[in-house]
Amino acid sequence: MKKLSALPRFPILAVILVAAMCSSSVFIPLSGAAWRQTLGIFGRISADLNLGVPDLNCTYPVIYWHDHPEAWLVNLVSLGGVVYSQEQALPFLGITDDSPLLDILRAQLLAARLNVLQGADPSIANPLIEEADLVLELSATAEAQQSLDMEHIALLAEALVYYNNGLAGPGLCPDPTPTATPIPTADPDNCTYPLAYWEVNFENWPLDQIEVGGIVYVASDALNILRVDPGEDVILQLIRQLIVARLNLAVGADLGEWRASVDLSDGWLRQHPLGSPLSAEEQEEGLTFVTILESIQSGKIGPGTCPGVSQPPESTSTPVPTATPI
Helix, strand or coil, rough: CCHHHCCCHHHHHHHHHHHHCCCCCCCCCCCCCCCCCCCCCCCCCCCCCCCCCCCCCCCCCCCHHHCHHHHHCCCEEEEEEEEEEEEEEEECCCCCCCCHHHHHHHHHHHHHHHHHHHHCCCCHHHHHHHHHHHHHHCCCCHHHCCCCHHHHHHHHHHHHHHHHCCCCCECCCCCCCCCCCCCCCCCCCEEEEHHHHHHHHHCCCCCCCECCEEEEEEEEHHHHHCCCCCCCHHHHHHHHHHHHHHHHHHHCCCCCHHHHHHHHHHHHHHHHCCCCCCHHHHHHHHHHHHHHHHHCCCCCCCCCEECCCCCCCCCCCCCCCCEECC
8 A cells, every 4th residue: 555655745735835826726737657647436436426517617615515515416425445425424524723634634635526526627636635535544543643744734735725715726616606695894803914014013012922933032032033134044034924923823813724834834943943954845845834924924815914004125134133942
């Protein structure tokens, strides 16, 4: 049996995640004999089709498939080598931000399968579906789960989120049954401020100390880091973005599914402290996290930027302060 350790690591997922930041309609050719170019019999599925397969080259998110079981084109589906009826599989889609990582992966895998079956372009989805299916198959027992690379699985789940939510691939399907609903009152605290805001509004900082990558910085030192020109130093770029993410979380920003990116970034920095030499692959990993966090702070993804925020140019560079390891 193919082992999870033999699967491709960050580079393939990094390409998908970064490319999705740049376009809502991205198609990325993925080569390699290890990847099947088709789903074969749809992941070993045994299906009864309802009135044929429509040609819908777009995707629906998990919540759509949860709320519209009548739209499923299958009555049986295989996930991780186990065949489920629609009645058994439907609860898998009822995930929340606090759901276990493997449950989130299972839900995103199911949604991706349903999207491909209805006609969504599978160029990006196929390798992700195959890998997610194998991960679930290898995690059948609690003992097996202890040997899984959870950081890699989190990135895999996030890449499937991109596909299902229309951020990568053919794009999101329009709402098939739009209804007039009251616009909810926005939570004024559920928004993000960019780096430039925190740089010039130190009096509004909610934290006296900030922990980043296993290092505790007092607020004044963290401010100095924001004023540093990082140049091409990927580690310093990520430290700056993670400081901003910590500040936004502290004032009430709900990052939802993007919260995992903050935790993964912190873990990466713990393994690559400031001054560490980076391989080309590690550079790519770090830049992936920088791009995601920067997109959250600027409102491209996540809850959006706070209203009335001006973004002045960053100030000139200053020396990087020292910090206290945890």
